Amino acid sequence: MNTSTSQVATGLALYDRTAGDAAAAVIARYSTSFALACRLLGPRPRPHVRNVYALARVADEIVDGPAREAGLSTEEAGAVLDRLEEDCLAAITHGFSSNLVLHAFARTARECGIGAFLVEPFFASMRVDLEVSRHDTASHDAYVYGSAEVIGLMCLQVFVNAGSGHPVVPSPELVDGARRLGAAFQEVNFLRDLADDRTRLGRDYLDLVSAEDRTAVLDRIDRDLAAAARVIPDLPADCRKAVTAAHDLFAELAARLRSSTGDDVRVRVPDAVKARLAMRAMLGFAPRGAHA
Template structure:
């Protein structure tokens, strides 16, 4: 059946919809696991979370290889990243960008209360990837905050505020859980990508000197996942299943990393296990470790 002409989006509404479609396309191309979890979100937060992750993905690509493949030097890539941040902040301020991904993110940021206090640390960590090849404890913690914990906080702003008339500040308990879940995700990815980060990108995020150091990272991941699991039930109902599925997927990855002492092969979760974890979340089961 044809859509009545009066219901066809035009002007800014059409541009908004196109921008959100562009953000969704970015996520669909880059992350099947994230796409699976995102489909478990309700329609209220789903497009906004896609918008957040699309911006993060574009920034990642500037510092993780495609810019170099296009012939850019590190200095030129840094300039592209600087301009992206400037355009992002301007889009949040003005409510419009000629970059569709930035426009989608700005729409989310304005509705959900995401400001420079979160955007700034994210871009600072992306910039570090062009400057630092080996991290110590202090630089590691700062990097993880900007690259992962603030993404958790941005998503929390979406979970609490999407569709609201005025954004509010989430509780400290939810904010702590969001930060720790983001940190756990990042640490798992550091361990999974250890060899590739060293060989292809020349980066060492963890500076593991002994098997005991690796075990300590896994212990930290387990503590962060357990802390996050305890507050997931306090999220809005249309977010809990998706966050539970993502949490449990990374808990499964952490368990497989602990059972695999060597890092030559990238640990993954078979599709059948992913489907089981997603179904478990869909049925409303609490996240793994929620009562630990």
């Protein structure tokens, strides 16, 4: 008779693990660069950051094409997004969702102190993508806050609180750095995707009318990246390498955008350069521009 005790997860533990695996699969499919940066995180924050980004990716896909390709109208896609937000907030309250990605995110939210104050602005910005095609300064800034700065703040909640048992409010300096890093990432993506956003999605996030306007965006990106770089050393040690690698990848993209001559080709960083940036971060070098 075999009297050994099985170590296989069952019940809620199995469901939790499966939900985390589903979130990790979403990230692996959609972003090799992000998946690489996640591997540089310590085991404490890594699954939680994946859970945050998996939710963000699912919401993006509702507004960025797949829902339309499936035959949904703008109004129907909006209704799907509304239900996703409602289900997300309910999952945070109750600690369970039948949607595996939402379940994984809710576990992270409950452990790390991510509440409606961050979830609602995110979904508001996703909703804007269904309603607004051209942005002015005010709508641009509001959109960047909800779509990108909030994601940085969610990740900061993870960095500070994962595994602590008692979530705390991060310092104002870290909050500012997280917001500015998220904004820089989003602005870089706006510039990289300018042609696709205009032609495929019919959106204009930047309203650029001259080369000087484009340079002003790049200058803003550089200032935000420099400000974020200065506070990365204040993050918990098991987060710094990954954030440094992500920061430096986008700093490299910004530099390549500055030297590019057109918007019709999406600027990218060659794999060999990505590997060099990741190795630099792994070796503990400070992020680019940390002393600017």
